[in-house]
Amino acid sequence: MAELTVDDLVVDYGPVRALDGVSMRVPSGSVVAVLGANGAGKTTLLRAVSGTLRFQRGRVARGEIAVAGTRVDGVPAAAVVRRGVTHVPEGRRVFARMTVEENLRAGGLGTPRRAAARARGRVRELFPVLAERAHQRAGLLSGGEQQMLAIGRALMAEPSVLLLDEPTLGLAPQMAARIAATIRAINEAGTSVLLVEQNVATALSLASYAYVLEVGSVALEGPAATLADSDEVRHRYLGIGEESPALESRAGLSRWTA
Numbered sequence: 001m002a003e004l005t006v007d008d009l010v011v012d013y014g015p016v017r018a019l020d021g022v023s024m025r026v027p028s029g030s031v032v033a034v035l036g037a038n039g040a041g042k043t044t045l046l047r048a049v050s051g052t053l054r055f056q057r058g059r060v061a062r063g064e065i066a067v068a069g070t071r072v073d074g075v076p077a078a079a080v081v082r083r084g085v086t087h088v089p090e091g092r093r094v095f096a097r098m099t100v101e102e103n104l105r106a107g108g109l110g111t112p113r114r115a116a117a118r119a120r121g122r123v124r125e126l127f128p129v130l131a132e133r134a135h136q137r138a139g140l141l142s143g144g145e146q147q148m149l150a151i152g153r154a155l156m157a158e159p160s161v162l163l164l165d166e167p168t169l170g171l172a173p174q175m176a177a178r179i180a181a182t183i184r185a186i187n188e189a190g191t192s193v194l195l196v197e198q199n200v201a202t203a204l205s206l207a208s209y210a211y212v213l214e215v216g217s218v219a220l221e222g223p224a225a226t227l228a229d230s231d232e233v234r235h236r237y238l239g240i241g242e243e244s245p246a247l248e249s250r251a252g253l254s255r256w257t258a
């Protein structure tokens with residue numbers, strides 16, 4: 001059974017239709033990538049799944065979202081976490097004034113004590129630097145360390161599905177590579193991942209399947225290896241074989257680099 005399914009999802013922010021009939025699935029144990037230009041609806045999709053849309057005055061106007069066959073659309077965000085889905089929003093929003101340890105503890109609130117202790121051990125293994133900085137204020141960490149903390153905090157709830165919004169954005173290449181390796185390790189330990197990532201090469205190397213959103217709809221989908229080999233994706237999203245950069249900027253894709 002598919003772990004996470006999205007069926008004919010329509011999302012509005014007031015009069016603005018952000019998603020218009022999006023369907024996708026994240027099979028159990030897989031990494032699935034969502035690509036697309038600015039404003040295509042990637043963040044909105046993750047918000048809809050995690051139940052955080054309402055904090056942005058958005059609403060699911062139509063469609064269904066289910067985790068392991070149980071509907072989660074219309075369910076409050078805290079209940080979605082209890083169903084096994086956690087969301088790491090764009091911009092690594094850690095609690096800057098709290099220590100690293102307090103941030104992690106906050107992620108484990110609502111998790112049974114034994115599970116939280118197990119998750120804490122796992123986070124320590126994945127991110128030794130967080131253990132070293134346990135008593136530092138989160139706001140003093142580097143960008144990459146804050147991203148590690150944001151992911152670590154989400155793992156404290158022992159999710160079966162992790163939603164990641166642009167986890168490598170703004171990071172130096174070496175740190176971005178470390179985060180990518182960590183995502184792979186998290187997935188290998190059994191967590192499914194729905195990954196929104198501006199670096200298409202990184203996304204397609206991590207994912208087994210990918211969807212390309214264009215103005216709120218799925219424009220293209222397929223196995224990641226097929227998309228990476230497709231001329232259209234290579235030209236438009238990876239900038240490979242592109243003679244003039246004009247096409248990239250016309251498509252609004254200039255942020256994307258291989």
Ligand SMILES: Nc1ncnc2c1ncn2[C@@H]1O[C@H](COP(=O)(O)OP(=O)(O)OP(=O)(O)O)[C@@H](O)[C@H]1O
Nearest residue numbers: 013016018036037038039040041042043044045056
């Ligand atoms: N809180 C909001 N209120 C109103 N409109 C919004 C809100 N958030 C997003 N939108 C609109 O919804 C559409 C989809 O935006 P969304 O942020 O989901 O796209 P995105 O693909 O994640 O882009 P980005 O890479 O810039 O984050 C855009 O037209 C955007 O302007």
